Amino acid sequence: MTAHLFAGYDFAYTWPWTYGHLIVALALAGAGRLGRNKLGRWISLALYGAAAWAFAGFLIVQLVFGYNSPQRMPTDRFMLGARGEVLDIGCGSGRTTIMVGLARPWVRIAALDNFSAQYIRNNGEDLLRQNLRVAGIEDGRVRVLRADMRHIPAKDGEFDGVVSSYAIDHLNRKGIEQTLAEVARVLKPEGEFLLMVISSDAWLKVVYGPMLMHMRGVWPDYWQGSLEKVRLRVVEQGRTPGSAYFLCRKLP
Ligand SMILES: C[S@@+](CC[C@H](N)C(=O)[O-])C[C@H]1O[C@@H](n2cnc3c(N)ncnc32)[C@H](O)[C@@H]1O
Known part of the structure; x- marks a missing residue:
């Protein structure tokens, strides 16, 4: 699980995402210790409890x-x-590009992003290529498309497969509908689509708590219905910690 610490990857998620919980845990534990005399035993214990929760989130x-x-x-x-x-x-x-590149060495990959995310430091083609090199994936196997996923610059039926993790669920409802319609358009008949979205479970509740409730990603039924609407038949559905996945096949 900790192999990445030695592998040399830098997926560049900013510190609130990677170390935010640790900072909150240390601050709460510090307040609990300092306030033991002034705040009283129960408040101090409550602060320690909240610190333990934040530390669990960090782990x-x-x-x-x-x-x-x-x-x-x-x-x-x-x-x-x-x-x-x-x-x-x-x-x-490049976390998903590398997943596919290593697990399926016989496919080529088109990696699409508008590189708009502020929570990824230096989000862009250079960072992506740097991680692909660490993974040992040759430059020639991957082409980069800088584009908006709601308007994919590709011909109808151009791709044998499509994958997306924790990206389409960042759009609003209209954007999700537009993007799923684009997926169905650029996929070959019988082509496969693997969609991974954030989905509420015990892991996610510990980490993000009540912040989750506004997210569409927490309702698997929503995704199932939206995929079927654009004739992407769900052939397998499952969960991983904090996430749901849907493997679909495009109906001919
Ligand atoms: C949470 S990151 C996920 C990155 C990667 N798939 C992963 O799992 O680490 C979401 C990505 O979607 C991209 N993104 C957001 N809105 C987009 C849009 N309308 N068109 C293209 N890319 C977009 C962001 O720039 C960001 O890189």
Whole structure:
């Protein structure tokens, strides 16, 4: 789980995402200790309890979610026998591009992003290429498309597969509908789409608590319905910590 610390990857998620919980935990524990005499025993204990919760969040972010590790393939079935080119939508600094590149060395990849995320330091093609080199994926296997996922610059049926993790769920409802329609358009008939979205479970509740409730990603039924609406048939559905995945096949 900690292999990434030695692998040399830098997926560049900013400190609030990677170390924010640790800072909150230290601040709460410090307040609990300092306030023992002034605030009273119970308030001090409550502060220690909140510090322990924040520290648990830090451990989950580091060891379970692994924001500085390549993604793990949630299903063995995606692009198992298929060749050709896979489009990675919202590739960012490359965690999903590397997941596909290493697990399916026979495919080429088009990595698409508008590189707009402020929470990834120096989000852009250079950062992505740097991580691909660390993974040992040759430059020639990956082309970069700087574009908006709601208007994918590709021909109908251009890609054999499409993958996207924790990117489409960052859009508003209209943006999600536009992007899923674009996925269905650029995918070949019978082509596969692997969608990974944030989804509420015990792990996520410990880490982000009540901040979650406004997110569309917490309702798997919403995704199932939206995928079927654009004729992407869900052939496998499952969960990983803090996340849901949908493996789809485009109906001919
Ligand atoms: C949370 S990051 C996920 C990156 C990567 N897939 C991962 O799992 O680490 C979301 C990515 O979506 C990109 N993004 C957000 N809105 C976009 C849009 N309208 N078009 C293209 N990319 C977008 C951001 O720039 C960011 O790199």
